[in-house]
Amino acid sequence: MIELFEVTKRFANETAVDGISLRVETGELCALVGTSGCGKSTTLRMINRLIEHTAGEIHLDGHPVRTFNEQELRRRIGYAIQSTGLFPHWSVARNIGLVPRLLKWPKARVAERVEELMDLLGLPMAQFADKYPHQLSGGQAQRVGVARALAADPDILLMDEPFGALDPITRETLQVELRALQARLHKTIVFVTHDMDEALLLADRLVVMRAGRIIQQGTPLELLRSPVDDFVASMLGGENRGLKEAALTPVSERMLPLSPRLISRSRVGRDATLHQALAVMFREHADRLTVVDDDEMPVGELSLRRLVGAGREE
Numbered sequence: 001m002i003e004l005f006e007v008t009k010r011f012a013n014e015t016a017v018d019g020i021s022l023r024v025e026t027g028e029l030c031a032l033v034g035t036s037g038c039g040k041s042t043t044l045r046m047i048n049r050l051i052e053h054t055a056g057e058i059h060l061d062g063h064p065v066r067t068f069n070e071q072e073l074r075r076r077i078g079y080a081i082q083s084t085g086l087f088p089h090w091s092v093a094r095n096i097g098l099v100p101r102l103l104k105w106p107k108a109r110v111a112e113r114v115e116e117l118m119d120l121l122g123l124p125m126a127q128f129a130d131k132y133p134h135q136l137s138g139g140q141a142q143r144v145g146v147a148r149a150l151a152a153d154p155d156i157l158l159m160d161e162p163f164g165a166l167d168p169i170t171r172e173t174l175q176v177e178l179r180a181l182q183a184r185l186h187k188t189i190v191f192v193t194h195d196m197d198e199a200l201l202l203a204d205r206l207v208v209m210r211a212g213r214i215i216q217q218g219t220p221l222e223l224l225r226s227p228v229d230d231f232v233a234s235m236l237g238g239e240n241r242g243l244k245e246a247a248l249t250p251v252s253e254r255m256l257p258l259s260p261r262l263i264s265r266s267r268v269g270r271d272a273t274l275h276q277a278l279a280v281m282f283r284e285h286a287d288r289l290t291v292v293d294d295d296e297m298p299v300g301e302l303s304l305r306r307l308v309g310a311g312r313e314e
């Protein structure tokens with residue numbers, strides 16, 4: 001668990017972070033979003049003490065971060081950044097093994113761990129172990145960056161725009177992979193991004209910052225449904241907010257029991273989102289869908305009225 005209590009960072013004549021309080025539960029992914037220069041990266045770097053905070057308290061599992069020595073911080077916190085920070089003259093394998101080597105793990109254990117991580121991140125040893133960073137694509141380099149951050153099996157992962165420099169398709173692939181990875185590893189992650197769709201997709205907790213302060217935090221759906229002001233609403237997509245909410249809401253939340261009178265031939269899966277259901281309605285010119293389970297068995301129905309949340313029953 002990461003806790004920030006009234007944390008402030010002042011640089012010479014500027015307050016970059018201004019008294020923020022935040023709690024990220026163990027196993028939670030917290031996304032920090034906000035306009036450029038609002039203090040997201042500074043917040044992240046205060047957690048692993050790349051930047052020392054000026055005032056307030058930062059705790060990891062209840063202990064002040066100031067009391068951790070460098071070794072402990074390395075072991076407990078992984079850090080992945082947009083530019084990857086890979087050493088250009090080191091092979092992929094050597095880059096990934098950096099932190100375990102610094103922690104003086106035995107050679108064989110480092111080698112074993114590197115192999116395990118390359119496997120986990122979809123980088124076959126035979127193909128990638130001896131390559132150098134300049135021989136990798138942007139997406140491959142990002143994977144190496146994430147593998148390196150995970151090397152010492154830290155419980156906390158700090159990610160600063162880790163997919164920022166990638167084309168949209170590679171980016172989406174890595175987002176999906178990160179979600180799958182997180183479902184297996186349950187790390188406590190703080191993730192900085194400029195991309196609201198990325199934040200909405202990945203975050204358990206979404207934190208909107210402006211000028212060094214937290215303006216609102218909550219689950220993505222809480223923020224989409226009740227933004228505190230126009231700034232948060234526009235950060236969340238303005239007019240498109242409704243569609244983003246639909247993309248996060250499962251059909252099962254709005255469907256009604258099957259009525260015997262009419263079963264629509266147009267179908268949608270129970271686990272689909274309302275956004276996907278809307279797409280089916282559009283495509284098939286249907287205002288009513290049969291909701292089916294994994295075995296294609298009808299389990300309910302969804303009307304356009306229900307989908308948009310108008311009226312409880314019709």
Ligand SMILES: Nc1ncnc2c1ncn2[C@@H]1O[C@H](COP(=O)(O)OP(=O)(O)OP(=O)(O)O)[C@@H](O)[C@H]1O
Pocket residue numbers: 011012014015016034035036037038039040041042043
């Ligand atoms: N080392 C530093 N010395 C002085 N000022 C700094 C330093 N690092 C950051 N700042 C200032 O602190 C403020 C917050 O910067 P920070 O990098 O945390 O913002 P950010 O939200 O991550 O921005 P971006 O989205 O553009 O990366 C900025 O005004 C920046 O100029």
